[in-house]
Amino acid sequence: MILSKSTKIRLRFFSIIFTIVSIIIFFVYDNLQKNIVYFYSPEDLKNLSVTPTNKIRLGGLVKQNSLKANANSYVFIITDFKNEIFVEYNGLLPNLFAEGKSAVAEGVLRDKKYFVASSILAKHDENYMPREISNTLKKNELKK
Amino acid sequence: MNQKYKIVILGATTVIIFILFLKAINTDKVYQPNQMVNKKIPEIILEDFNNKNSKIDQNIFSQKDFVLINIWASWCVPCLIEHPFLMSLKNKNKIDIIGINYKDENTNAQNFLKKYGNPYSRIGVDKKGEVTIQLGAYGVPETYVLKKGLIIFKHIGPINEDIVNKILELKK
């Protein structure tokens, strides 16, 4: 096949652009996958066959009377009315954190029943409940 | 590319985006109201509207043969629309209605009932809107129909002529 000079140049130009764009898209996609933090409810975790080792978010209600302060950390239970998971956190609990209210913890699972949180998210006001939590809570209450 | 094709592609993309986002908006409403239907009423405890020290729990619903639960608030405009229907259900059809006063101030609610009449045989208070979540409610107004503690029907939003007829039919 014989290509004219201008076609060749154009072809080369487009293949370079194509390569660059593909590399960039791959770069973005790869980063997105690496930095996604999945959200789980206690029940989701129970149903998993493999315990996730990377950073996840765990959300639910903080069980009444479950909060205990140790020397340098807090331990409390996050529940979705059906399943419970112990959460350990050594940091400051945010103002809006309270027993009987919703909370989202970010961190890693030590085992299926024990979660070590690196941060507690509570950027919400009194009426606000993160959507994920209200979904799971409602689901479980309906199943009862 | 032809202009026509471009516009068709644009239209198709818009529709796809619409469907995706529509689904996203509706994700939080996956739990359709009828999922609660045909379930026993969950355990709930409410403060009594007229007496702060006494409580209302799910047993008063289970004991009755046929009862309506109506979630309402004095600040809720649609509640006003359905109010005459509730009154007629109580007076004309002698149906027992239990109210749940949702995120409301007691004095406001008292005034509301004084002005428009009280269709409720008893009223429980859900000041923080936490108990109604357990009923699977989205907000106000909402109405549940219970037969011996079993939820047989649920309606979101103000009730109207049709719903009243439906309720009367269910009672038979």
Add this chain to the structure above:
Amino acid sequence: MLFGYIGNLALFLSLIFNVFLIFSSIKTIKNNNHINLKKINFLNNSVFYLLLISFLILIYCFTTSDFSNVAVYKNSHTEKPLIYKISGAWGNHEGSMVLFILILSFFSFIFFRSKVSEQLRFYTIFFQAILISIFLIFLILTSNPFDQIDPKPLQGLGLNPILQDPLLAIHPPFLYFGYVGFSLVFSFTLAGLVTNSFDKSWSQYANFWIILPWSLLTIGIGLGSFWAYYELGWGGYWFWDPVENASLMPWLSATALIHSNIVTLKKDKLHSWTALLAIFTFIMSLLGTFLVRSGILNSVHAFANDPYRGVYILSMILLITFFSLAIFIIKNPKKTLNQEHFFLQKDNFILLNNYFLIFFLSVVLVGTVYPIILDAVSGRSISVGPVYYHTILAPFLFIFLFFMSHGPLLSWNKQDKFLQLKNIKIFLPISVVTSLIIIFWFFDQKDITLILGLLLSIYLIISVIFDLISQKALKLNFGRLTSHLGFGILIFSIFINAYLSKEINTSMKVGDEIKIEEFTIKFSSINKNKKDNYEEVFGNFLVSNKDEKVELSPSIRKYNQPAQITSEVSIKSNFIADYYFAINLSEFEKDKIMVRFYFKPLMFWIWFSILLIALGGFYQSLRFKNEPKI
């Protein structure tokens, strides 16, 4: 009560006038009649004044605590201080939509007074009127701010202390002026397209209407970030939260638009790209409104009364998107260019800048929308961490900074290679030496990202200073230089801040003194203070390091109506760093208080540089306003 009816009536009347304006315009277009601007002007003004009246009445209802109004009942309280009663008027969904529409109309109102040709003015007002109608119908149907409650409740519900903050009171109007301001360029673009007058003179006028809302949006984003910084108590100022991203996306798109419009203005090319960006910028603003207002990011209960609201906003936005892009496709402004073309020429660099900005925009868009879509499609709830944004944006930002340093120095018309090399010879040694000094002086870690970030932001700052000194037309370029300098300082400060910030978390008793790293923290005393609706506990701390000694008094407020605890941070700020202190009550160890101390360098410069960026914009937009027609 009566006022509520008047307000409602004003809303309805404005809709009627507006619809009338649209129909009479359509009639004019159809019959090819002579354009009757007087009539249009009358209708346009009436719509604005009516909306203004209804907005003022809403504010009046809030200030007088008229609880027969639902919006007031839900969002206000008699015990609220006056300023928050007023700001409460736009702090809720209904009120903020009224403000949104009022601003739409305001831009239409002042645009009529510009010197644009009759035909363009006519069409712009026409498109703007369509936008106003769409949003008015939405307001009246799904979120009427004048809904009544009868009997009138005695007390309101809303007294959320977190929302009682002076910054939160003023920052939405700025954001809205920015967001909604882009509607005018949008309408103006459509007007230019349908009348086939998308040319140099269009660009000339458009400049003001692009840069003004852009500057306001810049301020709005800055204020929002500042609020998050001192109110949330986390020591951070940007969280890549979807709501924040929603305001950043139109900003990025508008920044690209400003630059491409300059090319359209100077070289009479890139028309179609400029038009597309103008449309896209407003669509991004609408997307932001949708994300914040539809409840897609929010809880179910907040919008429980109306599930149709989100669907309506979505349909509205997509309709606007579809029709505007369809107009763009049909009326695509094509201009043949037969100018001499060189590679190293200013317009190519501006185009490059546009590619980068659009790339940044796509990254933010993907990070914001992907979780929503994934949740809808697969039911998996995810969130995208900040690392995603940082790793992707950083390398491209470096290249962007380099081009940004050289692009503006190039000439519009000729090949400029030689001058470039000369510049690099000046900039490179200075910036390398400066950044090396900074890194060896202050940093233990030698991170490549840090080095590049510092190097290139200094590079940009030096190129702007160089440009400033050798500038022959300072007046002409002053706005651009200010904004670019601001951007350089911003990136520099962000990098220093990210790598030198320190955080200390611990619990302390009165009289305790602790030493962590170079800081000594002494808890000297505690005192209480009772106010009307809250009780405040102050902790007094003395923080010192080798060259600074500051007293900080953070506090905790316990509100009783509604019962809520907030912590008020205490910040001592100077040109070098912020000392940021917050406390929490510990429920378990009664005598101890949980303390959080942050050392945040160069925070002042972050805020200052955002201000510089915006000021450059204000300067430029005023200059364009005064510039005579070409």
